[in-house]
Amino acid sequence: MSVTKLEIEKVLKKLSEQFKNPGGMVVGGPYKTLVGVILSARTRDEQVLKLLPNLFKVYPNVEVMADASVSEIQSMINTIGMYKQKAKNLKKMADTVVKDFNGKIPDNIDDLVLLAGVGRKTASVVLVACFNKPAIAVDTHVHRVTNRMGWVNTKIPLHTESSLLKLVPKKSHDLINRVFVKFGRYICIPSKPRCWMCPVKQYCGFGDKNTIRPKDANLIESDIIRREEELEVLRKEVLYICQDI
Numbered sequence: 123m124s125v126t127k128l129e130i131e132k133v134l135k136k137l138s139e140q141f142k143n144p145g146g147m148v149v150g151g152p153y154k155t156l157v158g159v160i161l162s163a164r165t166r167d168e169q170v171l172k173l174l175p176n177l178f179k180v181y182p183n184v185e186v187m188a189d190a191s192v193s194e195i196q197s198m199i200n201t202i203g204m205y206k207q208k209a210k211n212l213k214k215m216a217d218t219v220v221k222d223f224n225g226k227i228p229d230n231i232d233d234l235v236l237l238a239g240v241g242r243k244t245a246s247v248v249l250v251a252c253f254n255k256p257a258i259a260v261d262t263h264v265h266r267v268t269n270r271m272g273w274v275n276t277k278i279p280l281h282t283e284s285s286l287l288k289l290v291p292k293k294s295h296d297l298i299n300r301v302f303v304k305f306g307r308y309i310c311i312p313s314k315p316r317c318w319m320c321p322v323k324q325y326c327g328f329g330d331k332n333t334i335r336p337k338d339a340n341l342i343e344s345d346i347i348r349r350e351e352e353l354e355v356l357r358k359e360v361l362y363i364c365q366d367i
């Protein structure tokens with residue numbers, strides 16, 4: 123199934139109406155957003171958002187973080203998974219930004235991926251959210267959903283990214299990660315996608331749609347709304363608490 127630009131636009135419009143909020147880690151300028159995205163790898167957004175206010179109070183900018191020791195950073199983030207490795211990455215990232223980039227988070231993908239803990243996905247989130255640059259952040263959700271819908275036919279996220287960059291109009295690049303991460307987390311889930319509640323199923327080429335509404339459908343739907351609302355409250359708290367930092 124090949125998809126048209128018009129269909130892409132319709133799908134993105136529908137999903138952005140349903141998922142209006144920015145990504146959970148869009149919490150301020152490039153430094154804060156980069157730190158949030160590095161910490162959110164394989165960790166629930168809620169857990170990261172809860173620790174960010176204190177972290178940014180202690181390390182308000184990249185220079186202060188570069189002056190910290192790894193063990194100090196560890197003690198600030200030890201409520202999340204892989205905190206030891208993430209603390210090492212944050213320290214190394216801050217050192218590199220201070221030494222090689224004059225204290226400024228780079229605004230291009232080639233330099234961003236040189237930083238510890240930063241892959242193409244993380245770099246793309248920062249480019250789109252903080253520098254308004256066209257980029258498509260492909261994580262496991264974006265990769266799965268766009269393959270299921272028939273937009274791409276790829277085995278690895280890197281190929282999904284290059285296919286999507288050709289396929290999706292530049293003005294819509296920022297929407298891809300924002301809407302498909304939430305859509306993949308709540309509706310087009312890995313096993314047994316919830317096609318019965320999918321607002322874009324008429325545009326989807328997936329051959330094994332799960333269209334039967336389950337008995338607990340109402341519960342599932344209200345839980346999605348509750349989780350999204352809770353996440354947005356936490357994200358706004360981080361923005362509010364950290365606005366003067």
Ligand code: SF4
Nearest residue numbers: 310317320323326328
């Ligand atoms: S119809 Fe099903 S498989 Fe297709 S995008 Fe929607 S939830 Fe995913």
